[in-house]
Amino acid sequence: MVEAVIFDIGNVLIEWQPERYYDQIMPRAEREAMFAEVDLHGMNDIIDRGGPFRETIYDWAERYPRWRDKIRLWHDDWIQMAAPVIPRSLRLMQALQARGVPVFSLTNFGIGSFDYACTHYPFLRDFDRPFISGHMGVIKPEARIYEMVEQASGLAGAQLLFTDDRADNIAAAHLRGWKTHLFEGPAGWAARLVAEGLLSDAEAQ
Structure with missing residues (x-):
């Protein structure tokens, strides 16, 4: 029972659709290139294991200057991804x-x-x-x-x-x-x- x-x-x-959010703010081909280069879901796993929310994302953003501003949005616009x-x-x-x-x-x-x-x-x-x-x-x-x-x-x-x-x-x-x-x-x-x-x-x- x-x-x-x-x-x-x-x-x-x-x-919870981060890819959908990014497709709304950048060309899909660019989004696909960013996700191919940057393991954003792996980054999120660190947070899900207890890593600090903003600090983890901003640290990852600094590793990829080409995508820095877009990666930061994983934190800054997070609620728009979780909706x-x-x-x-x-x-x-x-x-x-x-x-x-x-x-x-x-x-x-x-x-x-x-x-x-x-x-x-x-x-x-x-x-x-x-x-x-x-x-x-x-x-x-x-x-x-x-x-x-x-x-x-x-x-x-x-x-x-x-x-x-x-x-x-x-x-x-x-x-x-x-x-x-x-x-x-x-x-x-x-x-x-x-x-x-x-x-x-x-x-x-």
Whole structure:
């Protein structure tokens, strides 16, 4: 029986599309060249492991003078990359909590970037248990982060239902016996929550 539902945040509750943001402010060919030369997602992993938000990005920017100003925007315009909210996913989170189902987050998110996100998305403070990688010092899909959730919550295996948009993150949870759902849109996630008996059709709208 499911005792808690766990949401990823990026591309589950809030869209996270840095490439889309850069395509809006520079020619696509330039953006592709920048991403090919600079491991911006690797830079972000450092932040998600607990590295300082602004300092990490600005340090990387100095290593690549050609792209310095654009890399700094990963910090300066960050909230425009982490947008918009996915309304139905938020409604599902709130409907579960209204039914008394504990809802956790399990997200690769930096300390500073998460605090900043909360100023725009206050519901990020509403999880019954937040599991934020920056504070944990480990990121998905490393096994340790799932183990830490189990140790902190006292739940394991099929007591947990986890949704994430990345197949590797889902696979790692599945290996631990968690129930999992690859998030490809809120309609599929709503149907899964109904199928698990956690929400009614009406509550899942």
